[in-house]
Amino acid sequence: MIQRIWRDKVFVIALLVMLASLFLTPPSLKMFQAINHHVLLIMFSLMIAVSGMTQANLFGKIAITLTSRVFTIRYIGLAIIWATFFLGMWMTNDAVLLTLVPFTIYVTKQTHEDRYVLPIVILQTFAANMGSALTPMGDPQNIYLYQYYQLGFGEFIRTTLPITVTSFILITVTTWFILPNTFIKPVMVSPVLDRKKVIVQTIIFILVLLSILRVIDIWIVFLVTVVLTLLFYPKLILKVDYGLLLTFVCFFITTYNLSQSIWLQNITAKFLDSAFGVYLSGLIFSQFMSNVPASVLLATFTSKAYWQPLLRGVNVGAMGSIIASLASLITFKFVIREQPERIKEYLKMYTLLGLFYILINSLVLWLVS
Secondary structure, three states: OHHHHHOOHHHHHHHHHHHHHOOOOOOOHHHHHOOOHHHHHHHHHHHHHHHHHHHOOHHHHHHHHHHOOOOEHHHHHHHHHHHHHHHHHHHOHHHHHHHHHHHHHHHHHHOOOHHHHHHHHHHHHHHHHHHHOOOOOOOHHHHHHHHHOOOOHHHHHHHHHHHHHHHHHHHHHHHHHHOOOOEOOOOOOOOOOOHHHHHHHHHHHHHHHHHHOOOOOHHHHHHHHHHHHHHHOHHHHHHOOHHHHHHHHHHHHHHHHHHOOHHHHHHHHHHOOOHHHHHHHHHHHHHHHOHHHHHHHHHHHOOHHHHHHHHHHHHHOOOOOOOOOOOHHHHHHHHHHHOHHHHHHHHHHHHHHHHHHHHHHHHHHHHHO
């Protein structure tokens, strides 16, 4: 587990930056109090639930059920992309991509249509990021901003809905025109569904959702999650992405230390004093440092009056560069492994489509606002 965490380059970079920030602000009790334990507990419990559902073959079962009913590469692509989009709203974007991108690669290989794997997995990545943008539990940055600003579930959904609807239309239209309506013969073996595991993990997931809605205290949910996991599926404890949790701890400490700098406060005040400035900052920062650390950093200097443009900026900012979203790197790793000769083609197509989607989403948000 320690080796896996240490191989996580994002965590190592976050750790080094956190250590560097200690030269600005010496360690103190307030620094450790700045760690948002609610976010960490929600993410831990959600990871357990999603890992269990993945092992129970729930996502694969849903994907195969959808794709087995269609017989052209266009409709198979749409079924996979739509499944990714809607599952991302509830199961986090990275978990859905880890499950469904290998499924896409398998299907395109078995049907001898692997020349279309790049556009499908690219659109699948956008679908995961934009579908998950809708809900607080869909993305790590959404979980953080939802808790940090103490938002209501309804107002959160209303804020992100224009992004999700616009992106769904864009992704669907793009898929329709890129993929041909060529008949293929599906070759699929439906996985066996572990119903007991699905039930246990569904209970945990519902409890997490209730804690997000502030119906149940997160400490109760965390305790129930640990007890149920140790009783029934103790190995799931090892499936938690502890590197991501520790990365968030580093983010919390770093942003607290930076927030104590008067010089930095004066600089950020010039950029984060308007809705447009906050939105643009979220968009641009995400392209270079990923939208998760961008959210934690910018929220430190952004008043609650501008939470909407910040939330929209970092979610739209998930598109564009390949590092704008940590989940996007999951797909990229599969492409490097399966089709290394097409990496340049992948990056070009991904970046151009991402920038186009950012432009259209920004225009829609401007009209809505």
